[in-house]
Amino acid sequence: MSTATYTIDATHLTITASPVRTPKIGRVVKAEWTKLRTLSSTWRTAVMATAISIALGTILCVSQVQQWSNMTAQQRLTFDPTSCSLFGVVFVGAVMLAALGVRSVTAEYSTGMIRSTFTATPTRRRVLAAKAGVTAAFVFPVALVADVVSFEVGQRIFTGKHLQVSFGHPGVLQAVLFGAVAVSLIAVIGVGLGGLIRHTAGATTALVLVIVGGVTLGQLLPAGLRQYVPGTALQAAVTVNHSAGLLKPGTAVVVLGVYAAIALAAASIRMSHRDA
Amino acid sequence: MIEAQHLTKRYGKTVAVNEVSFTVKPGQVTGFLGPNGAGKSTTMRMILGLDAPTSGEVRVGGRPYHQLGDPLRSVGALLDAKAIVGGRSAANHLMWLADSNGIARRRVSEVLDIVGLSDVAGKKVGTFSLGMNQRLGIAAALLGDPETLMFDEPINGLDPEGILWIRNLMKSLALEGRTVFLSSHLMSEMAQTADHLIVIGRGRIIADAGTDDFINRHTAASVRVRAVEQDVLAEALTQRGALIDHSPDGAMAVTGMDSAAIGGVAYAHAVTLIELAPLGSSLEDAYFDLTKHETDYAAAQLVGATQGA
Secondary structure, eight states: OOHHHHHHHHHHHHHHHHHHHSOSHHHHHHHHHHHHHTOHHHHHHHHHHHHHHHHHHHHHHHHHHHHGGGSOHHHHHHOOHHHHHTHHIIIIIHHHHHHHHHHHHHHHHHHTTHHHHHHHOOOHHHHHHHHHHHHHHHHHHHHHHHHHHHHHHHHHHHHTTTOOOOTTSTTHHHHHHHHHHHHHHHHHHHHHHHHHHOOHHHHHHHHHIIIIIHHHHGGGSOHHHHTTSHHHHHHHHTOSSOOTTSOOHHHHHHHHHHHHHHHHHHHHHHHHSSOO | OEEEEEEEEEETTEEEEEEEEEEEOTTSEEEEEOOTTSSHHHHHHHHTTSSOOSEEEEEETTBOGGGSSSGGGTEEEESOTTOSOTTSBHHHHHHHHHHHTTOOTHHHHHHHHHTTOGGGTTSBGGGOOHHHHHHHHHHHHHTTOOSEEEEESTTTTOOHHHHHHHHHHHHHHHHTTOEEEEEESOHHHHHHHOSEEEEEETTEEEEEEEHHHHHHHHOOOEEEEEETTHHHHHHHHHHTTOEEEEOTTSOEEEESSOHHHHHHHHHHTTOOEEEEEEEOOOHHHHHHHHHGGGOTTOHHHHHTSSOOO
């Protein structure tokens, strides 16, 4: 057997095999990105979520400044100008952006287009992973912009009482960054809920319950467990002044990551074992 | 090429598809014919790997669907033209499909051209009529230039011009050597489009034959006869092996002999004919006869005459 023959064979083999051997996950991601960016509602949601997040953060900051003189010494001591300014992003912005994740799945189930998706990509968990990845990648910069603007606006408002902090302040940059990471993880939870519930209204309601309602319902839990409620963990991710009853920001992000992984895994099992 | 072997799908106690085996060959249009609820769509979903068979298996191009690399390049399917998110333009809808299987984006405008939607490529799909959606669905099926094409009830809701267009498209795709599998509940439509018929009723295959063959076998031509000496003629014809049905208006429907032979018999027996009219063989009747026992909701049940199955 000569080396020359071997080389020719190998070349030939590579050429015939190449259309099948290309990694597929890249194609699914590209397809899901095309889907997300070609809906005008995606961009409308991004703009609305940013605007409302900033507006709500502003309102809370203004009200805090106005109440400052009535606050107790303890309240003043634990006051966190960073997390206060990011309130709009982590509560309302997170839910609005996570709804994009919900709809990326439920819109296809409710119209039946999911069948086209699954005939194009028969490996369903790949579709789900691509939806989660693309949604998170889209939500992250949006949430980051909302974080940065909300922070800046909030600190301007606090200047009057000399409460403002800057990006240079220890923990601030991390809080702003973690806020965007946490919101992206909530969006992944949205994708998971969409896959589990399949109906836009039901899955969105579940999302609101988990994020916003969970904080209230969490009050019923023992103190040690309360901090693991998703909405509370979300709040913890953006704190700078560590307060009792909240996880450390890094831990909070990890906890949200675990929730996101559980939601995706559950959705993946449900989607793979059901007829489409 | 589509090969189904003992394909079965149960939903609880209901058997939607029962031990179905068939082969859909390339180079011809194969019609998948059956009443509504016969199991056509379920079978098609199993071919595409959307529904898991309870037992049996089906292969496309020699492989189970989920083993096809870039399946849209091997199989193009239109299941439900309305099953589409309305907020995207036609071109963008095709674009994500192209991206998902590594198909060049220029192919999007090519297929839009083929189906005649180029002018509305940028319009949102939600504003489309059913006919436009059908064309878009066909464009999606053609996107990967696949060897096998499947269409579930593609002419539903189309105007005559659209029906003619689809019919010609199917035929030309088959002429190119592709496997074309087309479902319908309309016999007359299938007779004009399909080269081969697979008839399904209540989840079972009840016929699998060439269309011409099917027509010849299932539509016995009859001749309407009236004569002055009708009884004499009836007896003579029966002796020669003809089958006679007496119609309420006094005429006979004779099967198994053509008009020339009947005329000859009448002459030999000095019978005076009043009427001798060959009746066109009704394919629709044949289909109805074949499937009436297989229809889930037989009209007979409403009349209360017989039981459906």
